[in-house]
Amino acid sequence: MTTAAVDKRRVILDAAVRVFARQGFHTCRVSDIADEAGVAYGLVYHYFSSKEEILDTLFLERWDVMLAAIAESDASQRSPRDKLYAVAAFIIDSYRHDPELMKVIVVEVTRAANTFGLTHLEKIREAYAGIAAIVEQAQADGLFRSEITPEFAAQAFYGSVEQVLTGWIFDSVAIGAPEFERAKTLIVETICRGLER
Amino acid sequence: MTTAAVDKRRVILDAAVRVFARQGFHTCRVSDIADEAGVAYGLVYHYFSSKEEILDTLFLERWDVMLAAIAESDASQRSPRDKLYAVAAFIIDSYRHDPELMKVIVVEVTRAANTFGLTHLEKIREAYAGIAAIVEQAQADGLFRSEITPEFAAQAFYGSVEQVLTGWIFDSVAIGAPEFERAKTLIVETICRGLER
DNA sequence: CCTGATCCTGACTGATCAGTCAATCGATCG
DNA sequence: CGATCGATTGACTGATCAGTCAGGATCAGG
DSSP: OOHHHHHHHHHHHHHHHHHHHHHOTTTSOHHHHHHHHTSOHHHHHHHOSSHHHHHHHHHHHHHHHHHHHHHHHHHSSSOHHHHHHHHHHHHHHHHHHOHHHHHIIIIIIGGGTTTTGGGGHHHHHHHHHHHHHHHHHHHHTTSBOSSSOHHHHHHHHHHHHHHHHHHHHHHOOOOOHHHHHHHHHHHHHHHHHHHBO | OOHHHHHHHHHHHHHHHHHHHHHOTTTSOHHHHHHHHTOOHHHHHHHOSSHHHHHHHHHHHHHHHHHHHHHHHHHSSSOHHHHHHHHHHHHHHHHHHOHHHHHHIIIIIGGGTTTTGGGGHHHHHHHHHHHHHHHHHHHHTTSBOSSSOHHHHHHHHHHHHHHHHHHHHHHOOOOOHHHHHHHHHHHHHHHHHHHBO
């Protein structure tokens, strides 16, 4: 695969992010992606076997990085609160860095587990499991209350983060660095106060 | 409109719930709904002007009841914690009473704000606003901390509830009355501990 | 400069499906 | 009885679009 070829593949993926974010996966046509990428229709099928595979690729590219970040945070020697902060910070920074990509992942995959995300349910669950592992450790160390199952706590935590993201995605109010930082602190502060002894 | 006529409309709506829950809104055909309802294809268009209007109707029917429940809880003289408990209980009981309908509402409307729910964004926001009103009152009464904006707290709260619901929807593990009751308590307990002074 | 491979093009096809409509059914009433 | 009108039927149409394919361009190696 030559450098040019790699580039065209990337160009198509990047164009797809913009198109999916703007029109939605189900509503857009493959030709929209080709047009946005400035590439012939057929070339899309040279690099991807279907429209779905494009979304697949975008999701997995990013999600795997997130799973690694969660695992790394879990493995670190920080306090549970700092570990959860690292997770929230990763997700929020992902949005900050590339809002369109995160919109596509959240809206078209994570929150659409029905139509499309069923394929990725296992991957999505891995994220919950990673967060649950952090909570479980904190409970074992006597830092978090044990009434709540780690799985439940993980859902509450992830749910809060994703809902805040969803708010930004659809409320279309401009937000800057301070708001992002504040959101990280507030979510973690709220949920951890709820979980701590 | 005769009684029989009212019934057919209802039969179609109920069939649509089952079909949407099973196949998803985008993936199902109108003929699937007609078949499920045991009714001719054309009759669907006698009662509804489009496939979307069916989903519209299902969503609004239920959502308006929920908005009323939130408003009523807010207006009551209970403690903030009890008010939020009432909201969580309403949503969770809705799922318990009709899981397929709640699956459709959450998956196809609430969590699909992109493709379809944009139409209902305003309605959805009303729910957040109602929850935020409860938090705001609690802050004014000095019961909740003021660092967190009511809107933010509402998103965290609603996000947690919806994520737990989503877990039930997709994990397809059988759950009984005790789990539902436990979930209400745990969510409210966790979030309120995080919000209280 | 030939040859095979890979990249790239866009017109075309085949299937799908939302929505239409002309025709039938059946209840109600004068 | 027969006229009227809403309920009901399902075959049909028109548009859309994912994916194919046959061929042209470009490049690498011999």
